[in-house]
Amino acid sequence: MxxxxxxxxxxxxxxxxxxxxxxxxxxxxxxxxxxxxxxxxxxxxxxxxxxxxxxxxxxxxxxxxxxxxxxxxxxxxxxxxxxxxxxxxxxxxxxxxxxxxxxxxxxxxxxxxxxxxxxxxxxxxxxxxxxxxxxxxxxxxxxxxxxxxxxxxxxxxxxSLPDDPTVYGFGGRVPDWTVDFTDYARAIKDELKLRYSGAMVADVNQVLTYGGVFAYPGLRDRPRGKLRTQFEAIPMAYIVEAAGGSSTNGAHSVLDADPDDLHSRTPIYLGNDALIDRAERALD
Structure with missing residues (x-):
């Protein structure tokens, strides 16, 4: 169109x-x-x-x-x-x-x-x-x-996403995180302030306001995570990328997702470029 x-x-x-x-x-x-x-x-x-x-x-x-x-x-x-x-x-x-x-x-x-x-x-x-x-x-x-x-x-x-990140918010229960994501999360929590509300909109809004990273990772018993690709992940990834940040599902931009089911789910990581690059390296 x-x-x-x-x-x-x-x-x-x-x-x-x-x-x-x-x-x-x-x-x-x-x-x-x-x-x-x-x-x-x-x-x-x-x-x-x-x-x-x-x-x-x-x-x-x-x-x-x-x-x-x-x-x-x-x-x-x-x-x-x-x-x-x-x-x-x-x-x-x-x-x-x-x-x-x-x-x-x-x-x-x-x-x-x-x-x-x-x-x-x-x-x-x-x-x-x-x-x-x-x-x-x-x-x-x-x-x-x-x-x-x-x-x-x-x-x-x-x-636009601030250059100097300040906050992070990670979803899922810590015991359910994978080893790779747990290692990444430990490093991030030593650098940034925790801001997590249980509503993706509020947590991503914090990242857009202060810089940082939001993630709802794949879990041990739910490797595709919780968030819906079509309804939550793709639109929020678009907003963050348009504001100068990056997104990934652990391997590539969430915007490259091509869901074959309306209600499919995906891991998602959104925020400053360097933090998303680190996530992809940690999860590789």
Missing amino acids: MMSDGVAVADVFDALAAAAPEIRAGFAGRAGETDDHNATGDRQLHADIHADEILRDRVGALDAVGEYASEEAEHVRDVGAGPLSVSVDPLDGSSNLSANNPTGTILGVYDAPLPASGRDLVAAAYVLYGPLTTMVTATADGVTRYTIASDGRRTDESV
């Missing part, structure tokens, strides 16, 4: 920004579990379903969007005749709601049918529901952070 003026992608970002206050307002009273599970077996919260419904209504109604895929649904939904496909993790870290900790929304925009390669991604964004509601967007032109308020979206700043 030719998008010289970026209008179609801008419309998707506008729809996400418009949905964010409504999603956040819906947290109250929706932190409890339902009797249902999503496509990969996780217990759904009422807030997960509510966020998905809002995003499907707003993003799926856009003329440019033909496919809408959610982490909460098993299959891709045909929503129109537009050339763009959108993947959404409606509420990343939703289990944090019961403790009033940060959550987020992750969105990827592809110009190919889903499942699609990271090289088919043309834009990505996330919303962080923290003390403020912020949205970070990435296109070929770079990365921008916005503050979302009741009176709309305003530009906050252009984002």
Whole structure:
């Protein structure tokens, strides 16, 4: 798809920004579990379903969007005749709601049918529901952070990964880490400050703000890790790389991933170039 003026992608970002206050307002009273599970077996919260419904209504109604895929649904939904496909993790870290900790929304925009390669991604964004509601967007032109308020979206700043890394956040239980990753993690923790929340959006946002590395590695009993390639890994890798950083699955950029299943998983490492290079050497 030719998008010289970026209008179609801008419309998707506008729809996400418009949905964010409504999603956040819906947290109250929706932190409890339902009797249902999503496509990969996780217990759904009422807030997960509510966020998905809002995003499907707003993003799926856009003329440019033909496919809408959610982490909460098993299959891709045909929503129109537009050339763009959108993947959404409606509420990343939703289990944090019961403790009033940060959550987020992750969105990827592809110009190919889903499942699609990271090289088919043309834009990505996330919303962080923290003390403020912020949205970070990435296109070929770079990365921008916005503050979302009741009176709309305003530009906050252009984002680039700081040269001097400060923080790290690693997922998974330490006893489940592989020997190679454990050795890497020990070296990193002696150099950087731990920042880990249990919501990928919040942890990657820390890395974008302060520099550093985020990882959810392959585990001893789960070599492909926990995070979904299409819904979480590829969009967040795109954002970090657009901000001047790197990504890897342990062997190559996450953007080289070409998932053959909508809900496949992948190890992921995101952050400053040197830290990602070290990860690849440690895991080789």
